[in-house]
Amino acid sequence: MCRLHELTGGVFRHIALRYLGNLHDSEDLVQDFWAEIFVIASKYRFNTNAFAYLCKTFTNMTINYCIKKAEK
Numbered sequence: 043m044c045r046l047h048e049l050t051g052g053v054f055r056h057i058a059l060r061y062l063g064n065l066h067d068s069e070d071l072v073q074d075f076w077a078e079i080f081v082i083a084s085k086y087r088f089n090t091n092a093f094a095y096l097c098k099t100f101t102n103m104t105i106n107y108c109i110k111k112a113e114k
Contacts, residue, residue, distance in 0.1 A: 047076065050093065054100050061104045071107055075100050 054075060058068035075082070082099055086092060 043079070050096060053097065057097065057101055058104050061101075061108055067107075067111075071104060075103060 051072070054072050055068060058071045059065065062068050062071070082096070086095055
């Protein structure tokens with residue numbers, strides 16, 4: 043799990059920062075993603091690209107966060 047974090051952590055921070063434009067919120071969202079990684083991984087289908095799956099899942103999580111934040 044640590045190796046996965048090392049390889050993909052920067053990509054997830056970049057995605058969050060691109061959508062949120064705020065370093066503090068970006069770091070919080072990345073931490074929330076890693077806290078739920080086992081739930082997310084349990085939904086993975088083994089015939090797809092794992093990195094693309096994680097990136098798309100994180101992007102969707104970020105967009106949903108932006109929508110919830112805008113509603114407040």
